Amino acid sequence: MTMAAMAVLPSRFIKCFSLSSASAPVSTLQEIASASPQGVAKVVLKKGKTQLFKYGSPMVYSGAVDRIIGRPPPKTGEVVLVADGAEVPIGWGLYNSVSMFCVRLMQLEEEASREPTCALNMERLLEHRINAATDLRRQLGLPSINTNAYRLVNSEGDRLSGLIVDVFGDVAVVASSAAWVEKYKQEIEAFINKVDGISHINWRPSVDILKEEGLDLLQLKHASVASPSQVEVKENxxxxxxxxxxxxTGFYADQRENRQFISTIAKGKRVLDVCCYSGGFSLNAAHGGAVSVTGVDSSMPALELAEKNIVLNGLDSERITFLKQDASDFMKKAAARNETWDIVVLDPPKLAPRKEVLQNASGMYRNLNALAMRLTKKGGVLMTCSCSGAMTQSGTFMRVIQGAAAMAGRKVTILRQAGAASDHPIDPSYPEGAYLSNIMLRVL
Structure with missing residues (x-):
């Protein structure tokens, strides 16, 4: 068409003509996939579902998938493209034919354009992400002379969904909760072994979760490695x-910053640590100058570690005591004696592992917190925790605390709200990664 001919056309037609003549943008991922001799299957999303994943959500639920293009169909653990309704790739990830998470997205198209060496290449991406996670911990000052227990990889927070790595001294403990992690076990171990200071790797598959991922439990029989059953670490x-x-993985590094805070307010105080496990809050309270510390837990192996930790730190066993009792029973009996403490820490185990049990768990949290408030001296401090993701993500923990205060006949005010330590990063596009709530209250 000549310029003279175009001049007589309405402007809207000229605009349409220009758009249709323009070449469509070339997808980096599509180009790389086209060059693959094996071919790469494509998971096409339903209309209206694309934006969620473009914003960074790493979990593609099976309900968001419209169709899968590729013959034969992809197998669990294989790399696939994830595309919009027009079949244009928006990213790539790892497929699972059984899990409710059909694809765990690993890299978006825009990132692949900037870092094409990692595109559709899980080994290179693993190396890149583990190096990035290591660099982040170094920026946070981990490890250090005073702390050599920390989280090196935090699943979605470090963009490796399903992989958690905790470091305790020279031992790295790997918690695997995705089929792809098991598939790439050898590569993961190779990259972790390159991290300075790590001499041993302890692989701990989350068997129940991996069963939901469709893995045959017999596949999870890992060759035994020479790794110590106990290690000694330092934290603060x-x-x-x-x-x-x-x-x-052996230790709750997520509470590190909250434990240290307790040490700053414990001087001259009587402290009660309910569900104390191996004595983290108790030891910090004693280290901070508490006049007496009582730790309560129902696990004898945990309390044996707590007793050992008293000796390791040269603490006065007359000043710090650990008791094997059920938390609720202990608090009821202490309340019957009208016994109170200046500082109470309540850190129960995960009571709401799933949303389906949240209502029942809320009642348990309310009852435990009401008892803890009754044991807190008027004007004293209660640090209460929930490590249940369903509770934290629902936003109902504060209402549970209010209900507990009403039940106990006490008035509370919030002094401090916190979550997991900074080496447990959370991806804002995947808020489900937030699980720990730590709230400090003044109890009146």
Whole structure:
């Protein structure tokens, strides 16, 4: 068409003509996928679902998928493209044919354009992300002379959904909760072994979660490695004996900054630590100058570690005592004696692992907090915690606390709100990564 001919056309037609003549943007991921001799399957999203993942949400639920293009269909753990309704790739990730998480997105199209060496290449991406996670911890001052227990990789927070790595001294404990993590076990271990100071790796698959991921439990029989069953670490200058066969990865590094805060307000105070595990809050209180500390837990192995930690830190066993009792029973009996403490810490285990049990768990949290408030001296401090993701994400923990105050006949004010320590980053596009609530109250 000549310029003279175009001049007589309405402007809207000229605009349409220009748009149709313009070449469509080339997808970096599509180009790389096209060059793959094996081919790369494409997971096409339903209309209206694309923006959520463009904003960074890493979990593609099966309900968001419209169709899958590729023959044969992709297998669990394989790399796939994730595309919008027009079949234009928006990113790539790892597929799972069984899990409710159909794809765990690893890299978006825009990132692939900037970092094409990692595009559709899980080994290179793993190396890049683990190096980035290590650099972040160094920026946070971890490890240090005073602290060598910390989280190196925090799943979605470090953009490696399903992978958690905690470091205790020279031992890295890997918590695996995704099928792809098991598939890339050898590569993950190789990159972790390159991190300065790590000499051993302890692999701890989350069997129940991996079963939901469709893995045959027989596949999870890992070859035994020469790793110690117990290690000694330091956190904020306090020494701890850690059992690598204990709960979670062996130690609750997420409470590090909250434990240290307790040490700053404990001088001259009587402190009660309910659900004390191996004595983290108790030891910080004693280290901060508390006149007496009582720790309560129902686990004998945990209390054996707590007793060992008294010795490791040269603390006076007359000033710090650990008791094996059920938390609720202990608090009821103490309340019947009208016994109170200046500072009470309540850090119960996960009571609401799923949304389905949140209502029942809320009642348990309310009852425990009401008892803890009754044991807090008038004008004293209660630090109450919930490590239940369902509770934290629902935003109902504060209402539970208000209900507990009414039940106990006490008035509370909020002094401090916190979550997990800074080496537990959270991706704002995946708020489900937030699980720990730590609220400090003044109780009147």
């Amino acid at each position: 200058g306090i020494r701890y004996a850690i059992s690598l066969e204990g709960q979670k």
